[in-house]
Amino acid sequence: DAMVIQNPRYQVTQFGKPVTLSCSQTLNHNVMYWYQQKSSQAPKLLFHYYDKDFNNEADTPDNFQSRRPNTSFCFLDIRSPGLGDAAMYLCATGPGREKLFFGSGTQLSVL
């Protein structure tokens, strides 16, 4: 059974059109992370939550926002997607720092 679920698996949006990616977890962990991964690159941390405490990485563009209405759900909002935002977006959670469970990711294309 999937423990971290991301929807949709593939998302196509238009340049400048807001898009929301969703993530849910059945593990009831306090922490949730959003990573961006471009082709042949490492996952890059965008932000993370500890419970409702939001932590933004210093180099995460203002174009990226996140919401976490409850423990199970987390959303990534891209307010005005550019071509450079096309990437795989990965959501993760875990019992601690050492071991994360990732969702299958959402592959975002920007036309």
Added chain:
Amino acid sequence: GQSLEQPSEVTAVEGAIVQINCTYQTSGFYGLSWYQQHDGGAPTFLSYNGLDGLEETGRFSSFLSRSDSYGYLLLQELQMKDSASYFCAVNQGGKLIFGQGTELSVKP
């Protein structure tokens, strides 16, 4: 800041042993993790070292030397399905920072 260095590519044959090294520079270190990622898939946790020494999990082992800021992942009895990218990651202040990854190709 932090940086992690690992080889970009490694090639080995089925049945062989391969070692993927990782060196790191970071302020605030809690441990070194290893993840496997197949093409188009999500990263999957393999191993974690919080203390110096060797951790063994089946065909995979991981080693850490904190004094040398160095670790490695050892894969034994390589199988074709082990062809994937392998990332070392540093646990720093409640978040996981990934290295650039090593693409492992296993040949018959």
